[in-house]
Amino acid sequence: MLFRELLEAVEADAAGGDLNAVVEGIAYDSRQVRPRFLFVAIKGFRADGHEYIGEALERGALAVVMERRVELPPGVAWALVPDARRALALLSARFYGNPSFKMKLIGVTGTNGKTTTTSLIADILAGAGCRVGLIGTVNNRIGDRVLPVKHTTPESADLQQLLHEMVIEKVDACVMEVSSHALALHRVDGSEFDLAVFTNLTQDHLDFHRDMEDYLESKLKLFKWLGRPGHKREAGIAVINADDPHAGQFIRAAGGTVYTYGIKNAADVRAESISIGARGACFGVAGKWGRLRLDLRITGLFNVYNALAAFTASAAMGVPAEEIKEALEKARGAPGRFEMVDSGQDFAVVVDYAHTPDGLENILKTARKITEGRLITVFGCGGDRDRTKRPLMGGIAARYSDFAIITSDNPRTEDPLKIIKEIEEGMKTAGWERYVTEPDRRKAIRLAVEMARRGDVVVIAGKGHEDYQIIGTRKIPFNDRREAAAALKELKKAEN
Numbered sequence: 001m002l003f004r005e006l007l008e009a010v011e012a013d014a015a016g017g018d019l020n021a022v023v024e025g026i027a028y029d030s031r032q033v034r035p036r037f038l039f040v041a042i043k044g045f046r047a048d049g050h051e052y053i054g055e056a057l058e059r060g061a062l063a064v065v066m067e068r069r070v071e072l073p074p075g076v077a078w079a080l081v082p083d084a085r086r087a088l089a090l091l092s093a094r095f096y097g098n099p100s101f102k103m104k105l106i107g108v109t110g111t112n113g114k115t116t117t118t119s120l121i122a123d124i125l126a127g128a129g130c131r132v133g134l135i136g137t138v139n140n141r142i143g144d145r146v147l148p149v150k151h152t153t154p155e156s157a158d159l160q161q162l163l164h165e166m167v168i169e170k171v172d173a174c175v176m177e178v179s180s181h182a183l184a185l186h187r188v189d190g191s192e193f194d195l196a197v198f199t200n201l202t203q204d205h206l207d208f209h210r211d212m213e214d215y216l217e218s219k220l221k222l223f224k225w226l227g228r229p230g231h232k233r234e235a236g237i238a239v240i241n242a243d244d245p246h247a248g249q250f251i252r253a254a255g256g257t258v259y260t261y262g263i264k265n266a267a268d269v270r271a272e273s274i275s276i277g278a279r280g281a282c283f284g285v286a287g288k289w290g291r292l293r294l295d296l297r298i299t300g301l302f303n304v305y306n307a308l309a310a311f312t313a314s315a316a317m318g319v320p321a322e323e324i325k326e327a328l329e330k331a332r333g334a335p336g337r338f339e340m341v342d343s344g345q346d347f348a349v350v351v352d353y354a355h356t357p358d359g360l361e362n363i364l365k366t367a368r369k370i371t372e373g374r375l376i377t378v379f380g381c382g383g384d385r386d387r388t389k390r391p392l393m394g395g396i397a398a399r400y401s402d403f404a405i406i407t408s409d410n411p412r413t414e415d416p417l418k419i420i421k422e423i424e425e426g427m428k429t430a431g432w433e434r435y436v437t438e439p440d441r442r443k444a445i446r447l448a449v450e451m452a453r454r455g456d457v458v459v460i461a462g463k464g465h466e467d468y469q470i471i472g473t474r475k476i477p478f479n480d481r482r483e484a485a486a487a488l489k490e491l492k493k494a495e496n
């Protein structure tokens with residue numbers, strides 16, 4: 001595509017060089033530049049893409065989009081833009097032919113429940129005969145083809161390329177997780193959503209967002225876009241959790257049609273007569289789309305919310321209630337979310353991805369309901385992430401567990417012992433002493449399994465599906481489910 005045609009997608013302050021240059025690809029990282037590419041220079045948190053323009057040109061870039069003027073060899077096409085991340089998104093959308101216009105695009109945002117809810121919606125739409133794309137934390141999928149992920153929500157250029165591949169592969173609907181980072185950093189600008197779901201807003205990411213207000217503002221963006229004049233889908237749909245204290249703000253922000261779901265407050269779709277069992281949740285759904293009973297294979301009150309969100313979104317898109325029921329009752333949810341590790345032992349071992357105060361509270365409340373003996377919690381907190389959630393999670397573990405083992409999550413570049421100490425503060429504030437610390441996650445899991453007796457429940461929280469542990473800048477293979485299974489196997493050997 002000609003550079004000048006691409007530029008129609010952005011409001012450039014100035015442009016020059018060979019505007020008729022034919023751009024064959026777009027890169028935001030100099031190391032990914034190939035001959036005849038456009039390089040977009042982003043001033044990041046750690047590095048400044050403008051410093052890498054030289055390297056991009058050496059690799060064959062023929063055009064550069066930048067926020068500040070950098071001397072370029074004559075002839076190289078260029079444009080100056082006020083916000084390079086936004087420009088990257090709009091240029092990429094145009095380069096790939098605005099793929100989001102060619103399918104139904106469903107975005108799910110919220111602190112917790114995005115992966116689970118997107119996977120449920122994807123199952124329902126696939127059951128209804130759609131070819132489905134999925135974008136999120138665990139993996140990206142085009143139909144049955146599974147692709148690896150770097151982020152929950154990809155950088156805009158990667159996202160547009162992926163959506164373009166989905167168009168080629170005749171995807172009817174793409175369901176994607178939209179993280180607050182993505183909204184704040186313009187990764188989904190240029191993607192137009194038909195439907196947006198809000199799950200909940202609780203504390204997380206205060207390392208990145210100034211405060212909760214700033215976190216909320218970024219999530220609201222997804223809803224402000226819906227159904228606005230000029231938006232290609234003037235009839236956008238918003239699906240909102242009526243029980244979240246921020247529901248009103250989302251409802252007011254949303255354009256298009258709003259549907260709410262909930263358990264406590266008045267809502268268009270409500271769950272009633274809920275029973276939470278070890279192997280699943282069972283409840284009635286009543287409201288706008290009639291009345292039916294759901295017998296799910298996933299459990300916990302939070303999964304009742306996720307299922308309600310998926311139900312409401314799919315019903316609003318026209319999937320018949322009976323088809324939704326069939327798909328939801330078969331669904332296994334996302335891997336590493338309340339996943340039981342069962343080797344025939346007489347206590348339960350649950351691996352879960354809870355890594356926020358609210359997530360941990362929910363999972364432990366659910367675990368409590370199925371615990372006859374003691375609830376033993378193994379958890380840590382990620383390094384280089386929101387520090388203020390550490391003592392809160394310590395306090396929550398203290399409130400719901402009979403015993404806790406504080407260990408390492410992904411310490412990244414922080415000192416694991418320092419992270420553990422910050423978690424411990426929460427236990428100390430609660431005046432609770434029934435815990436030990438064990439920075440080696442493998443040993444911590446073994447210890448929990450060795451301690452467990454008949455009727456106990458061991459919850460291993462924080463890493464869920466992750467198959468690695470990030471220590472320093474190294475990513476080493478590590479898998480909670482496999483570690484728990486290995487610990488159980490050893491226990492059996494020792495008993496025989």
Ligand SMILES: CC(=O)N[C@H]1[C@@H](OP(=O)(O)OP(=O)(O)OC[C@H]2O[C@@H](n3ccc(=O)[nH]c3=O)[C@H](O)[C@@H]2O)O[C@H](CO)[C@@H](O)[C@@H]1O[C@H](C)C(=O)N[C@@H](C)C(=O)N[C@H](CCC(=O)O)C(=O)O
Pocket residue numbers: 028029030031042043044045046047048049052150151152153154155179180181182185208
């Ligand atoms: C906080 C955050 O989201 N940071 C993202 C941001 O990084 P940054 O601004 O620090 O980038 P930088 O390293 O300063 O580099 C600036 C620019 O120079 C370029 N560069 C750099 C080096 C070089 O040799 N050449 C070059 O061109 C880089 O490609 C980049 O374009 O832009 C980068 C390029 O897209 C992202 O990779 C990076 O994600 C980092 C790695 C990250 O960990 N993000 C996490 C927190 C995240 O996004 N998480 C959310 C989910 C959270 C949740 O829901 O729980 C997600 O959506 O995954």
Ligand SMILES: Nc1ncnc2c1ncn2[C@@H]1O[C@H](COP(=O)(O)OP(=O)(O)OP(=O)(O)O)[C@@H](O)[C@H]1O
Pocket residue numbers: 110111112113114115116117137152177199200302303305306334336337338352353354355358359360362363464
């Ligand atoms: N609706 C919910 N409300 C509160 N907690 C939830 C909810 N759904 C799931 N959880 C908890 O949060 C954990 C993460 O769930 P899930 O992966 O679906 O969320 P996510 O929003 O995709 O997380 P991430 O931001 O890391 O991508 C689960 O393992 C569970 O402990």
Ligand SMILES: N[C@H](CCC[C@H](N)C(=O)O)C(=O)O
Pocket residue numbers: 152355381382383385409410462463466
């Ligand atoms: N998307 C979240 C995942 C956190 C998972 C947890 N295991 C951790 O590493 O903190 C993040 O990047 O903050």
Ligand SMILES: [Mg+2]
Pocket residue numbers: 114115136137138152177
């Ligand atoms: Mg997720």
